[in-house]
Amino acid sequence: MINNIEIEKLKEFFDNDKLAKDLGIEIESATEEEITCVMNLTENHENSIGGIHGGAIFTLADFTFAVHSNLMRVLGDDKKSTVGQSCSISYLKPPKGDKLIAKSKCSNKGKTMSVYIVSITDEFKRPIAEMIGNGFAIDY
Numbered sequence: 001m002i003n004n005i006e007i008e009k010l011k012e013f014f015d016n017d018k019l020a021k022d023l024g025i026e027i028e029s030a031t032e033e034e035i036t037c038v039m040n041l042t043e044n045h046e047n048s049i050g051g052i053h054g055g056a057i058f059t060l061a062d063f064t065f066a067v068h069s070n071l072m073r074v075l076g077d078d079k080k081s082t083v084g085q086s087c088s089i090s091y092l093k094p095p096k097g098d099k100l101i102a103k104s105k106c107s108n109k110g111k112t113m114s115v116y117i118v119s120i121t122d123e124f125k126r127p128i129a130e131m132i133g134n135g136f137a138i139d140y
Contacts, residue, residue: 035068061118064102065133081140089131095122
């Protein structure tokens with residue numbers, strides 16, 4: 001289980017992610033099994049037709065994947081960094097409300113390759129998007 005000091009260490013490390021910070025993405029909770037990140041929506045997240053921009057939704061999913069796949073590195077239990085190798089996202093429906101919630105679960109973690117599934121819901125628990133992220137561990 002990850003304690004509050006470790007969560008603060010995780011938040012401090014990922015505070016350097018300037019795009020996530022600009023979009024208002026925050027780490028809400030973290031365990032080895034699941035990472036939860038949230039993004040409060042503003043007019044800055046809207047596309048030209050007034051919906052939430054797919055790029056903002058993707059960035060929330062990608063950031064959550066990054067936090068989960070690098071959790072052990074940040075906490076000092078792993079020396080390698082994991083970067084995205086490939087991903088696939090499916091947009092299911094437009095969000096309602098003012099907040100998106102992303103939850104990441106690890107499907108498989110090997111020595112160099114890993115697979116994470118990130119589910120995004122709106123504040124009403126409606127499914128918004130699903131992303132499968134493939135990671136590759138490197139010396140960085």
